[in-house]
Amino acid sequence: DGGITQSPKYLFRKEGQNVTLSCEQNLNHDAMYWYRQDPGQGLRLIYYSQIVNDFQKGDIAEGYSVSREKKESFPLTVTSAQKNPTAFYLCASSKDRGHEQYFGPGTRLTVT
Amino acid sequence: QKEVEQDPGPLSVPEGAIVSLNCTYSNSAFQYFMWYRQYSRKGPELLMYTYSSGNKEDGRFTAQVDKSSKYISLFIRDSQPSDSATYLCAMSSANYGGATNKLIFGTGTLLAVQP
Numbered sequence: 001d002g003g004i005t006q007s008p009k010y011l012f013r014k015e016g017q018n019v020t021l022s023c024e025q026n027l028n029h030d031a032m033y034w035y036r037q038d039p040g041q042g043l044r045l046i047y048y049s050q051i052v053n054d055f056q057k058g059d060i061a062e063g064y065s066v067s068r069e070k071k072e073s074f075p076l077t078v079t080s081a082q083k084n085p086t087a088f089y090l091c092a093s094s095k096d097r098g099h100e101q102y103f104g105p106g107t108r109l110t111v112t
Numbered sequence: 113q114k115e116v117e118q119d120p121g122p123l124s125v126p127e128g129a130i131v132s133l134n135c136t137y138s139n140s141a142f143q144y145f146m147w148y149r150q151y152s153r154k155g156p157e158l159l160m161y162t163y164s165s166g167n168k169e170d171g172r173f174t175a176q177v178d179k180s181s182k183y184i185s186l187f188i189r190d191s192q193p194s195d196s197a198t199y200l201c202a203m204s205s206a207n208y209g210g211a212t213n214k215l216i217f218g219t220g221t222l223l224a225v226q227p
Contacts (some may be wrong), residue, residue: 006155040120042200043156058214083189090155099144099204101215103155 002027004104011109021076021107023091032074033092085111131188135201135218139146142203145177147186150198165214191225198222
């Protein structure tokens with residue numbers, strides 16, 4: 001079955017540690033996205049990538065980094081510079097620059 | 113003012129009711145409109161996708177866009193307890209210059225369908 005997988009489902013880290021969230025898709029989509037979801041704030045775009053080896057900052061990129069070495073994979077690193085990292089992180093993909101984005105199941109990150 | 117406004121609810125209805133969910137927006141450049149359903153602790157699932165104004169129907173779901181009023185709606189007929197979820201609207205502008213289109217999301221409306 002085609003889809004987007006994110007791992008792990010739950011992640012716990014101590015403050016000051018970097019952590020990497022995994023996102024893989026087998027939909028053959030070109031574009032991939034990372035969002036953050038906080039209660040009452042909707043989804044906010046962190047980074048997006050249209051093609052391999054290229055990515056752009058979204059609205060809230062500070063404290064995050066990404067890479068796009070393979071079409072199928074778009075990992076997100078939450079660095080210690082991110083002031084409020086505890087959130088629900090969602091990865092999405094779309095065909096070309098399409099408006100229809102499909103989401104993965106999400107990773108809930110808790111930093112204490 | 114947010115670009116997209118959505119009443120957070122919660123909205124509680126009895127099983128079988130017709131549900132109306134709405135979003136308003138301020139950016140007249142938006143031409144693509146989507147509705148997502150998100151169950152608790154899950155990723156959003158794309159329900160409906162419409163371009164420009166008009167209606168689109170898919171089973172019990174109807175999406176309606178009124179660009180003149182900058183208002184979009186999602187209607188759910190014969191609502192079921194399994195429809196209980198948060199519904200997110202999202203929209204984007206036309207694909208000019210080949211740039212990836214960013215979706216702007218509403219904050220979501222929590223719907224509870226009571227058996």
